[in-house]
Amino acid sequence: MPAVVEAENLVKSYPGKVTLYNFSLTINEGEIFGLLGPNGAGKSTFIRILTGLEEADSGRIALFGGAPSRENRKKIGVAPQDNAVYPLLTCMENLLYFGSLYGVGGKKAKEKAEKLLVDLELSEKKNVQAGFLSGGMKRRLNLACALMHTPKLIILDEPTTGLDPSTRRKMWKTATEIVRESGATLLLTTHYMEEAEALCGRIAFINAGQVVAEGSPEELKRMAGREMAKVKSLPGEYAKLEPLLKGVNGVENVTVTEHGVVVESENIASKVGEITRIFGKSREKIIELSVSKPSLEDVFLKLTGAQLKEGVKVEPKK
Ligand SMILES: Nc1ncnc2c1ncn2[C@@H]1O[C@H](COP(=O)(O)OP(=O)(O)OP(=O)(O)O)[C@@H](O)[C@H]1O
Ligand SMILES: [Mg+2]
Structure with a gap:
């Protein structure tokens, strides 16, 4: 698959x-790619460099396999972290204005704007000034404006921050549908781990201005450890159970603790039946059973330590 974005050794200092x-990252065509990282990690800075609002001090960027030229940057649609809509213009006027910036005008622009208003559930607000919209509606309009010229690369910087859970889910649905229909590539940043997991095929964790890990949500979660089942039983003769549990195909580790026994496996859910049978056969009565899987948050904490850091602090040059 061709790369839509290739960033190599970017350095940017203030x-x-x-x-x-x-900072190095490759995003392939058709991907939904997530940038995750704490406040101040450098996510929006990377987006500003990608879209040409700022220049990197050094490093290389390629867009759509070529130079980051004006032509190539026109194929990007960006919904910035701070809404870019004009408060005095109505929703429709905002959409037409943003369309015109990218050379989409006339009937085509009107049709596209009408469709986006429907997709993002803003039809009723079509002739209302953006300044009078609720926060969530402004966020949706901000997204719609970025999509007027049917971009090949859609960049959404925290599209769902401040949205209620149901609106957030609708936003996910709309974003994925748009990507599927148009075959675009989507780059998004978010602080919601569940959102990244639901939407993104690949994720990069950013910390202190660097990519500290990259992969599919599943790959990343595996970095934090295996899935596990904790079982407590009576009478609790775990030493006898240990070799039996270790013999289960796919079980990778068994640890006896004072609170019971911990069984680790890559796919623990598929092992629970056999584990409980072993307890039954050994006349052990299960009184507690819990299954846990590592979350993306676990990975992040493991990779970065408990402290999530902003960009690297350096002494000002004298
Ligand atoms: N124009 C600027 N001048 C000085 N410092 C800046 C400038 N733009 C960004 N920074 C600093 O760079 C760091 C990274 O900011 P950036 O906005 O990229 O973070 P972020 O990862 O998007 O964070 P958030 O999750 O809070 O949006 C911050 O410490 C910020 O203060
Ligand atoms: Mg940001």
């Missing part, structure tokens, strides 16, 4: 601070 440091 006075007293290195915000991106040897």
